[in-house]
Amino acid sequence: MVLNAIIIILAYLLGSIPSGLIIGKVFYGKDIREHGSGNLGGTNTFRTLGVKAGLVVSIADVLKGTLAATLPLLLNADLHMLLVGVFAVIGHMYPIFAGFRGGKAVATSGGVLLAYIPVLFLFMLIIFFISLYITKYVSLSSILTGIAAFIYALFTQDLPLIVVVAVLATFVIYRHRANIARIRNKTEPKIKWL
Numbered sequence: 001m002v003l004n005a006i007i008i009i010l011a012y013l014l015g016s017i018p019s020g021l022i023i024g025k026v027f028y029g030k031d032i033r034e035h036g037s038g039n040l041g042g043t044n045t046f047r048t049l050g051v052k053a054g055l056v057v058s059i060a061d062v063l064k065g066t067l068a069a070t071l072p073l074l075l076n077a078d079l080h081m082l083l084v085g086v087f088a089v090i091g092h093m094y095p096i097f098a099g100f101r102g103g104k105a106v107a108t109s110g111g112v113l114l115a116y117i118p119v120l121f122l123f124m125l126i127i128f129f130i131s132l133y134i135t136k137y138v139s140l141s142s143i144l145t146g147i148a149a150f151i152y153a154l155f156t157q158d159l160p161l162i163v164v165v166a167v168l169a170t171f172v173i174y175r176h177r178a179n180i181a182r183i184r185n186k187t188e189p190k191i192k193w194l
């Protein structure tokens with residue numbers, strides 16, 4: 001019981017590590033939340049600090065989800081990996097180390113699913129880049145990837161997976177409210193490099 005509580009707190013703290021803020025402040029002297037979309041995530045890091053920083057932050061945000069979801073295995077606890085992963089995603093969205101102003105749940109959710117079902121992560125990557133190629137919107141591609149992941153999960157008949165992917169996709173859509181409004185009024189920036 002105590003171990004389970006510790007794991008859940010650890011997962012939240014891991015998710016709370018604000019990689020975009022750390023990389024931005026330490027190496028570029030910038031708080032990326034004061035630039036671009038204001039989001040503390042990989043996309044806004046790409047936009048504000050460039051490809052190298054964007055890649056590092058995206059990968060770090062994925063890996064904190066993966067590591068958090070793996071904690072029950074590492075610490076030999078009887079706790080579902082996906083449940084633990086949800087707390088890492090909550091930490092990523094509302095980080096205790098960054099004034100509770102975090103990211104939009106995309107990369108860290110991907111990392112959680114990478115730990116539990118790598119083939120779904122691969123499927124999500126493919127859907128994301130196809131959607132990005134067609135629409136040029138990162139935000140819309142993130143949302144579509146969340147929905148596609150949910151449809152994929154339905155076919156697995158794995159109830160915890162179905163429920164958790166539904167929760168994560170809901171987080172992703174909810175956190176993209178401002179992007180959805182911008183897409184509707186045609187002010188959401190499109191990427192230019194694909």
Ligand code: G3P
Pocket residue numbers: 036037038039041042043044104106107138139140142179
């Ligand atoms: O992962 C976040 C992405 O979908 C949107 O980011 O900075 O364009 O709001 P941003």
